[in-house]
Amino acid sequence: MKIEHVEGKKKGKIMLYALSTCVWCNKTKKLLNDMGVDYHYANVDQLSDEDRDKVEKEIAKWNPSVSFPTIVINDSSCVIGFNPDELNDKLK
Amino acid sequence: MNVNPEVIAEAVEVLYRTLNQEAESSGYHLNPDAGFTKDLVKGLLVNTGRYGYQSCPCRLSSGRKPEDLDIICPCDYRDPDLTEFNSCYCALYVSEKALRGEVRIQPIPERRPPPGKRIIPKADTAVSSFPSSKIPVWRCKVCGYLCAREEAPEVCPICKAKKDRFERF
Numbered sequence: 001m002k003i004e005h006v007e008g009k010k011k012g013k014i015m016l017y018a019l020s021t022c023v024w025c026n027k028t029k030k031l032l033n034d035m036g037v038d039y040h041y042a043n044v045d046q047l048s049d050e051d052r053d054k055v056e057k058e059i060a061k062w063n064p065s066v067s068f069p070t071i072v073i074n075d076s077s078c079v080i081g082f083n084p085d086e087l088n089d090k091l092k
Numbered sequence: 093m094n095v096n097p098e099v100i101a102e103a104v105e106v107l108y109r110t111l112n113q114e115a116e117s118s119g120y121h122l123n124p125d126a127g128f129t130k131d132l133v134k135g136l137l138v139n140t141g142r143y144g145y146q147s148c149p150c151r152l153s154s155g156r157k158p159e160d161l162d163i164i165c166p167c168d169y170r171d172p173d174l175t176e177f178n179s180c181y182c183a184l185y186v187s188e189k190a191l192r193g194e195v196r197i198q199p200i201p202e203r204r205p206p207p208g209k210r211i212i213p214k215a216d217t218a219v220s221s222f223p224s225s226k227i228p229v230w231r232c233k234v235c236g237y238l239c240a241r242e243e244a245p246e247v248c249p250i251c252k253a254k255k256d257r258f259e260r261f
Contacts, residue, residue, distance in 0.1 A: 021149035081199040
């Protein structure tokens, strides 16, 4: 499965599930880049059908509506949607 | 896909102008942030190339049209979202208040039911009845336009949604 890694300051394990065509997802990537944090992301719309089904099930555990962006932090909490305040707060 | 960036920019510009004209002529408005809106329009073009239909750029398409009919732009959720939140889910379309800058355009919650709870409509199923009409009544699921005629129109005269977005009323 194609998961990209953006290097930066380690603030915990950050996994961003995004869509390549989604403007809010791109804003979230830019925010994480500006914050300079280390994170991984997957553009779920660009995965194979098989990988997409797998990832959808994974996202559903955190966000039942499987909307994008979904950011899972330290396998323990998640931020749904482009939410700079909540992200800044969780990644202090 | 190797497409000349200038060709893409031109295609975005053409679709942006078309959508803007259609929106304004039927009482809808595109997001006044042209840069933001053109990024979404580009997403629509990418999805049309990928799936063969103009699926929402901010939602995950299944690639199977019957399952994605509700999220073909303009989606079934646009009008209720405009009423409640002043923009559609992507913020491609905004309310008049948002257009005038009276309310801020920001991300809104997802109204589409989660996977497993979505109802995939069968063509030709009536949702309720018009007791005295001998002529079938068709309802556009995008904007609510009703018309009484033998078949649904090819394109909704109000919101430009295609025929497959109509249901028998």
